[in-house]
Amino acid sequence: MTIFRNVVFVAALTGLLAGIVMAAMQTYATVPLIKKAETFENAGGGHDHAATDPATGTEAAAPHSHDAGTPAHEHDGEAWAPADGFERLAYTVLANIVTAIGFALVLVAVSEILGGIASWRQGIFWGFAGFAVFTLAPGLGLPPELPAMPAADLGGRQIWWTATVIATAVGLGLIAFRSGVVWSLVGVALIVAPHIVGAPQPVSHDSPIPADLHHQYVVAATVTNLIFWVVLGGVAGAIRSRVARSAGSLRDSFA
Amino acid sequence: MNTAISSLGASTSAASRVVQLSFAALLGVFIVGFAGFSQMDVVHNAAHDYRHSMAFPCH
Numbered sequence: 362m363t364i365f366r367n368v369v370f371v372a373a374l375t376g377l378l379a380g381i382v383m384a385a386m387q388t389y390a391t392v393p394l395i396k397k398a399e400t401f402e403n404a405g406g407g408h409d410h411a412a413t414d415p416a417t418g419t420e421a422a423a424p425h426s427h428d429a430g431t432p433a434h435e436h437d438g439e440a441w442a443p444a445d446g447f448e449r450l451a452y453t454v455l456a457n458i459v460t461a462i463g464f465a466l467v468l469v470a471v472s473e474i475l476g477g478i479a480s481w482r483q484g485i486f487w488g489f490a491g492f493a494v495f496t497l498a499p500g501l502g503l504p505p506e507l508p509a510m511p512a513a514d515l516g517g518r519q520i521w522w523t524a525t526v527i528a529t530a531v532g533l534g535l536i537a538f539r540s541g542v543v544w545s546l547v548g549v550a551l552i553v554a555p556h557i558v559g560a561p562q563p564v565s566h567d568s569p570i571p572a573d574l575h576h577q578y579v580v581a582a583t584v585t586n587l588i589f590w591v592v593l594g595g596v597a598g599a600i601r602s603r604v605a606r607s608a609g610s611l612r613d614s615f616a
Numbered sequence: 617m618n619t620a621i622s623s624l625g626a627s628t629s630a631a632s633r634v635v636q637l638s639f640a641a642l643l644g645v646f647i648v649g650f651a652g653f654s655q656m657d658v659v660h661n662a663a664h665d666y667r668h669s670m671a672f673p674c675h
Contacts, residue, residue, distance in 0.1 A: 363636075364632075364633055364636045364637060364640075365636040365637075365639060365640055368636070368637065368640040369640060369643075372640070372644070387665065387666070387669045391665070391668070391669040392665050392669070395665055395668050395669070440657030440658050440660075440661060441657075441658050441661065442661035442662075442664070443661065443662055449665065452662040452663065452666075453663075453665045453666050453669075455662075456651055456662065456663040456666035456667075457666055459647060459651055460647060460648050460651045460652065460666070460670070462644075462647065463643075463644045463645070463646075463647030463648035463651065464644065464648060465644070466640050466641060466643055466644025466647070467641050467644035467645060467648070468644075469640070470637045470638070470640040470641035470644065471637075471641055473637050474633075474634065474637050474638075496670075496671065499671065500671055503671065503673055504671070505668070505669075505671035506668065506671065506673075507668065508668065512673070512675075515673060515674070515675065518673035519653055519673050521673075522672070522673050582668075582669055582670070582671055585669065586670065586671075
């Protein structure tokens with residue numbers, strides 16, 4: 362299991378680093394917006410004044426930061442959730458690291474099948490591909506969402522998300538690794554197809570979340586994901602080229 | 617057969633290579649799927665901010 366072990370080693374180191382970077386970015390870029398949106402979500406319960414007036418709601422509610430202790434939202438009868446503050450942050454960091462290792466496993470294993478990432482610079486291009494596959498393509502049909510926003514049936518969205526990820530990955534792979542115009546055309550068609558089918562959309566897009574808050578959030582989530590993928594790919598390329606070099610020179614001991 | 621000169625684990629056969637790499641990729645897919653898509657409330661709540669930030673369709 363030499364290769365498996367080496368891939369896991371490279372992916373674990375890469376994911377640890379990229380996950381920490383991502384968690385730090387989220388703490389400043391996306392999580393504050395999520396918490397702001399939650400004040401609108403909780404306002405749906407009926408004790409907030411800003412969102413109740415549909416005529417002025419979007420205008421009036423956006424700039425305020427409701428610091429009046431609104432985040433205390435312990436829903437009775439629901440499953441365990443991390444307490445706000447350190448615990449919530451800790452679980453977000455943990456989720457970031459664990460899934461970054463997962464993404465890194467996929468990236469390193471797939472790139473290894475296709476010849477391996479030769480350098481950190483090549484890794485950055487692999488990172489761009491990961492961004493296109495996991496963020497850009499699904500995000501066109503299903504933009505990053507804030508709490509309290511309306512959405513279509515969950516199962517349908519998960520199927521569309523998964524199908525879009527697979528189609529985009531295969532499409533990019535055909536363009537990059539198959540010679541011949543026909544394969545490239547098939548690749549482009551695969552990338553475009555999910556958007557012709559279209560993602561499941563909610564019946565109505567009416568939401569208590571102000572449009573500018575959502576827009577800010579889409580930009581924040583997309584850009585943090587871009588940096589995450591660039592870091593993931595670059596670090597994977599850097600570590601992988603070192604491991605491959607030592608594996609090459611110490612071939613017998615790795616065998 | 618032997619294109620593995622500059623790769624991770626040079627002296628393994630091509631078939632074994634693909635099996636191991638596929639296994640590693642599957643493991644990654646499983647991890648991401650569990651953290652991003654699991655319907656268990658506890659997983660959902662723990663990874664809530666993460667899922668929103670990654671734009672996973674989750675609730």
